[in-house]
Amino acid sequence: MRLHRNLVFAVVDALNLIFNEGEYADKVIRKVLKFDKRWGVRDRGFIAETTYEIVRWKRLYTTIAEVKEPYTRADLFRVFAVWATLRGIQIPDWKQFEKTPTRKIKGRFDELSKIRKYRESVPDWIDELGANALGESFWDKELAALNETAPVVLRVNTLKTGKQTLLKALAEQEIHAYGNKAYPDALILKERADVFKTEAFKKGWFEVQDASSQLVAPFLDVKPGQRVVDACAGAGGKSLHLAALMQNKGQLISLDIHAHKLQELKQRAKRNGAHNVETRPIESNKVIKKLYGKADRLLLDAPCSGLGVIRRNPDSKWKLDAAFLDRVMQTQQKILQQYSKIIKPNGKMVYATCSILPQENRQQVDTFLASEAGDGFEFVNEQKVFASKSGFDGFYMALLEKKG
Numbered sequence: 001m002r003l004h005r006n007l008v009f010a011v012v013d014a015l016n017l018i019f020n021e022g023e024y025a026d027k028v029i030r031k032v033l034k035f036d037k038r039w040g041v042r043d044r045g046f047i048a049e050t051t052y053e054i055v056r057w058k059r060l061y062t063t064i065a066e067v068k069e070p071y072t073r074a075d076l077f078r079v080f081a082v083w084a085t086l087r088g089i090q091i092p093d094w095k096q097f098e099k100t101p102t103r104k105i106k107g108r109f110d111e112l113s114k115i116r117k118y119r120e121s122v123p124d125w126i127d128e129l130g131a132n133a134l135g136e137s138f139w140d141k142e143l144a145a146l147n148e149t150a151p152v153v154l155r156v157n158t159l160k161t162g163k164q165t166l167l168k169a170l171a172e173q174e175i176h177a178y179g180n181k182a183y184p185d186a187l188i189l190k191e192r193a194d195v196f197k198t199e200a201f202k203k204g205w206f207e208v209q210d211a212s213s214q215l216v217a218p219f220l221d222v223k224p225g226q227r228v229v230d231a232c233a234g235a236g237g238k239s240l241h242l243a244a245l246m247q248n249k250g251q252l253i254s255l256d257i258h259a260h261k262l263q264e265l266k267q268r269a270k271r272n273g274a275h276n277v278e279t280r281p282i283e284s285n286k287v288i289k290k291l292y293g294k295a296d297r298l299l300l301d302a303p304c305s306g307l308g309v310i311r312r313n314p315d316s317k318w319k320l321d322a323a324f325l326d327r328v329m330q331t332q333q334k335i336l337q338q339y340s341k342i343i344k345p346n347g348k349m350v351y352a353t354c355s356i357l358p359q360e361n362r363q364q365v366d367t368f369l370a371s372e373a374g375d376g377f378e379f380v381n382e383q384k385v386f387a388s389k390s391g392f393d394g395f396y397m398a399l400l401e402k403k404g
């Protein structure tokens with residue numbers, strides 16, 4: 001592979017914004033990709049993938065490069081040189097790469113790879129947290145799986161089409177995918193592709209949604225005609241799936257504290273042909289209280305650390321901190337305590353997170369069940385989804401039933 005100057009410079013610009021300015025990787029990449037309209041699919045792929053890779057391996061690469069925050073431009077070129085050297089890519093003779101110590105880089109890599117927190121590139125506190133929560137040997141495996149590149153997974157929108165029709169439409173555009181029996185509506189891409197540009201996407205035939213995330217809506221056991229509340233709906237990944245399972249019959253009320261996310265949900269619902277979705281921003285407690293005792297089904301897709309999805313959001317490893325984790329765990333319990341009142345007698349509720357930590361998952365459910373608000377609820381079932389076992393994102397879901 002030959003390195004092109006303006007592409008490498010774009011990666012360095014992106015890294016500067018992510019590492020030094022604290023901006024989010026996905027937003028930065030979208031911004032940087034607009035720098036030059038002449039860049040083709042491969043160029044864009046190089047910028048996005050290389051930036052994500054370096055963000056993923058930040059601790060390892062910056063330690064090898066012997067650079068510290070805040071990084072100068074020269075530091076970021078050194079980090080880039082580490083990435084290129086470890087991939088066996090010829091370092092160009094530009095002045096930014098003068099004196100790149102190729103042999104030393106390889107030696108340092110071998111040395112640091114013996115220590116998990118460097119090998120897997122995580123801050124000390126996350127490494128300790130994971131090892132304490134899951135045990136050393138399981139954390140070893142799980143963390144390695146969480147650092148793999150995530151595949152692109154689609155969920156077929158059964159309100160509009162079927163799997164075979166979608167497969168055919170994608171194949172006509174040279175996008176090839178395959179199914180997996182454990183995930184009835186999922187199609188996994190063989191190679192990354194910009195699926196958002198396809199006609200099939202514009203027609204609402206699919207959404208991009210990880211396979212593990214696709215397990216959540218079916219776990220709630222919704223039926224057409226029911227009243228279902230999705231209380232932390234965000235931009236609606238799971239609301240749209242619920243609407244499809246309800247076959248557009250009944251009522252789906254999607255709530256969130258952020259109105260702008262619900263706005264996006266509305267647009268997606270329109271494209272998906274999901275007509276039974278109503279969005280309500282949680283502007284005050286009244287919005288929740290009005291729904292007390294009214295829902296057959298309730299989904300609590302709670303805010304969380306996101307430790308199960310760091311393959312997709314590698315920069316969250318560097319942006320998360322212990323104080324955030326504490327706060328989000330308090331919110332999870334508050335949501336369980338208060339929103340569970342939305343359920344009717346004999347109704348069902350799913351509590352879900354995209355975390356693999358027991359303290360955000362089963363322990364929250366147990367605390368809720370032991371509390372006054374949890375009295376009258378029965379634990380039915382749970383699914384702990386680990387990246388190392390499933391090959392997809394880490395997730396948790398618990399099904400609870402309110403007694404009659």
Ligand SMILES: C[S@@+](CC[C@H](N)C(=O)[O-])C[C@H]1O[C@@H](n2cnc3c(N)ncnc32)[C@H](O)[C@@H]1O
Nearest residue numbers: 231232233234236237238256257258301302303
């Ligand atoms: C895991 S995300 C939801 C993802 C979404 N369900 C999906 O499938 O695309 C959690 C959501 O909870 C929302 N949230 C945070 N605190 C909340 C609260 N107290 N009540 C309701 N929603 C809240 C966040 O805005 C965020 O959209």
